[in-house]
Amino acid sequence: MAETNIDTNAMYEEDQRAEESHHSAAGNVKNRVFVRGIEGAYNLNTELERLRSVPRVRKGKEVKFSKGPQTFSRHYVQPKNGITQTFHIHLEEYAPGGHSQKHGHVNEAAFYILDGIGYEVHDGIRYDWEAGDIAIVHNNCVHQHFNRSLDKPARALVIKTKPMFMFMNMLFQKTVEPRPDEPSPTGAGFVARMEETDFNHPEGGY
Template identity: 75%
Template structure:
């Protein structure tokens, strides 16, 4: 069937399928939890007991990457988990030639580059990075993250203070360009590395 022959019913089905696809992406969710409610008696004893019962180690093997195919995220700590409302901690993996969404927010963020080479574009200015560097996103900055390699992935551990800022009603944030839904030509077939490698120690130890 050609596009010209699409009936309104087929068009609606295609639109519904696309809506479902978008709904499954973390950065397209319309029901994200940015700040949790805290309820209870004045001394908040039950809330404190709940907090102290939470896991002290989040296992990477229990948290899968989401989104893709150019930019993937593994969210270790966010408000919905019930652990912290001060920060959001996640791992970003960019496929070969991949990029993130273009966006801006009031809160600041720090990207510790674990491996790869790439660059940021902050308010139209380019900043290059490589493994071992830390990239800082300042408040109220429109920015985007890019993998500069056409052959290898890049990854960064991200710590951002979004929950704390939003708790104080500093709500302004906007997506300028969404995450790409198609891979780059060089990234066809790439999948995020679910298993962690020990990059800090040579094989066999020192």
């Protein structure tokens, strides 16, 4: 099969533009791609060729963070990228003392805590976490994420099947409280870390 040239820089720039208002009040009315349309002949040869031509590895350092100033998001994989149909995978960075929007949705989500300390509030109940933990957001749970440290950031890799839930017409999601537009009292001037660090292994391995 002939190689297909993919302009990955243009793809990443398009992702960034689309995510800039993702979590703002205005962003909630902006069109978003939850599930890609697939068109073509019944045997889907064209779609298979397209899938085989797209990059299998996305360089995290080429995907920029959006939003802030308390919670920053780096959306690695979602349907509009054309790489996957069912996954949405993103990195969340919480500024010192920062917190996310308060919201709820039908789909589950798993937060693998890369570094820092923090806690969840799920339906009014608090659950603490630290690096190495996995926080699970259950279906139909109103939740919010908090950085417990007042002087250090925290990071979580989020994996969710929201696109599949949308495809199955499980459409409910609601923002109860939007992401804050002002820095936290101890997080003024914080900028999300762009570097890719091996958080879980010391230099040279174990």
